[in-house]
Amino acid sequence: MNLIFLALIVIAVATAAIREIRSTDPDERPMQALSEGAIDAAGSAVELALGLVGVMALFLGLMKIAEAGGLLTVLARLLRPLMIRLFPSVPPEHPAMGAMILNFSANILGLGNAATPFGIRAMQELEKLNPHPGTATNAMALFLAINTSSITLLPTGVIALRASLGSEAPAAILPTTLFATLFATIAGITSALILQRYFRSPPPTRSPDTGAATTDSGAPEDTALQDEKTGTGTAAHAHREPDDQPTDQQPMNIEVPAEGYPAWVSILVLLGVLAIIPLTILYGQAIAPWIIPGLVVGFLSYGVIRGVPVYEVFVEGAKEGFNVALRIIPYLVAILVAVGMLRESGALGMFVGLIGPVTTPFGLPAEALPMALLRPLSGSGAYGIMAGIMQDPATGPDTHVGILVSTLQGSTETTFYVLAVYFGAIGVKRVRHTLAAALSADAVAVIAAVAIVGFLFL
Numbered sequence: 001m002n003l004i005f006l007a008l009i010v011i012a013v014a015t016a017a018i019r020e021i022r023s024t025d026p027d028e029r030p031m032q033a034l035s036e037g038a039i040d041a042a043g044s045a046v047e048l049a050l051g052l053v054g055v056m057a058l059f060l061g062l063m064k065i066a067e068a069g070g071l072l073t074v075l076a077r078l079l080r081p082l083m084i085r086l087f088p089s090v091p092p093e094h095p096a097m098g099a100m101i102l103n104f105s106a107n108i109l110g111l112g113n114a115a116t117p118f119g120i121r122a123m124q125e126l127e128k129l130n131p132h133p134g135t136a137t138n139a140m141a142l143f144l145a146i147n148t149s150s151i152t153l154l155p156t157g158v159i160a161l162r163a164s165l166g167s168e169a170p171a172a173i174l175p176t177t178l179f180a181t182l183f184a185t186i187a188g189i190t191s192a193l194i195l196q197r198y199f200r201s202p203p204p205t206r207s208p209d210t211g212a213a214t215t216d217s218g219a220p221e222d223t224a225l226q227d228e229k230t231g232t233g234t235a236a237h238a239h240r241e242p243d244d245q246p247t248d249q250q251p252m253n254i255e256v257p258a259e260g261y262p263a264w265v266s267i268l269v270l271l272g273v274l275a276i277i278p279l280t281i282l283y284g285q286a287i288a289p290w291i292i293p294g295l296v297v298g299f300l301s302y303g304v305i306r307g308v309p310v311y312e313v314f315v316e317g318a319k320e321g322f323n324v325a326l327r328i329i330p331y332l333v334a335i336l337v338a339v340g341m342l343r344e345s346g347a348l349g350m351f352v353g354l355i356g357p358v359t360t361p362f363g364l365p366a367e368a369l370p371m372a373l374l375r376p377l378s379g380s381g382a383y384g385i386m387a388g389i390m391q392d393p394a395t396g397p398d399t400h401v402g403i404l405v406s407t408l409q410g411s412t413e414t415t416f417y418v419l420a421v422y423f424g425a426i427g428v429k430r431v432r433h434t435l436a437a438a439l440s441a442d443a444v445a446v447i448a449a450v451a452i453v454g455f456l457f458l
Helices: 002-022 030-068 071-086 095-108 112-128 138-148 156-164 170-195 223-230 234-238 263-305 310-327 329-345 347-362 366-374 379-391 400-411 415-426 434-457
Strands: none
Touching (some): 002 030, 138 170, 138 415, 138 434, 170 434, 366 400
16 A cells, blocks of 8 residues: 555656646646645545544444344354355364354444454464465465455445435445445355365475464464464554554454354345345335435344343444544545545546546446556555545546445455455465455456446446
8 A cells, every 4th residue: 555655646746747847838737736636635535534423423333233232143143054065174163163254244244344353363263274384275265255255235334435425325335236245255256166276285284273383484373363462463453454444343252153043044044135136226226215214223123122222332333433434534635635636637637538448338437447446455545536536526426436436345345455464464475376266356346346337327
């Protein structure tokens, strides 16, 4: 992200400087426009974050009720039969299985930051089963491929941003996001399973679960866990990275169910989710205005049924939403200033004019291309570009471009961030086919998003 941020600023300044030197019109002052654009973008970033406070407080308050009511445990029991078949090399009762299930359950609910500690724990436990430390196993590659495809059914953060920007139907992206994230997840799983046949593991250097194995650097495997506890290692800082939109939200002390629901229950629920997709595509426009009121009533009713003190828990979650909205201000300022300078310098217009004729016939407007390219690299960068696009009156939240960038943001995760955090936490240096599988999921997500948004909103 450091190089990306620097490159955006340097390109903007260089373009404006060249235009200033070559200009023969005394009324054309690119460098002054660049300065004013930077200041205006900084102010817009703060206004945007402050506008997010109320909506983020609402959504995180509702999600806190769901979390306190044990919805993660319910999802974990539903996922368990499927997980056992996806990860045959992981014993069903091993702690790695439970941590992965909770990680996926949190991601499904859109609790990305709460999912991160579960994911780190899962990687630490998978490393204990690793016969060749320092090299990613097939289970690790598949786990991270699914993580990068996000499997998010409720993109609360994107919906909140759309609502704060005055969208008439902030939840209209639910059918498009569900469609794109489903195909991305299928692509991630398929590519991981196929590629593992061509990326052979090295000879085993130890027996699984034999104690404290060493990584390539010779450090004990448990170092990452110890560092996380003491606050000195990679894992301690992993979930504070700006790419993942920092938050104070932490996972609750949830007991992993020892048994899942019967397989037929999980299959019925999966088929129900799949059946929702064509329904939302066909009736999405009519359903969209009912989604947010339905979520509010649904989560509150669920909390009451589960005996949760809904008011107190909602307030606790709303406080977290307030903190999230304030803490993203520096990251929004950085990205929106860079993008604003790029726009005012004329460099962004040149890029759009150059790429537009190539991508537009395929349903990917040039305005959305920077978002599609940056999404696997930087979560905060993509979030800032999405916010800038939807703030622009020409490409507001309810236009084709606005819907498309919202879908791109909500349907995948930041690939390089996920790989850096999770592999860094356990000292894995040889990732084998993990990156290829994850980028395959990202590419399919873009294609699926373009197809479904074009079908529904063009």
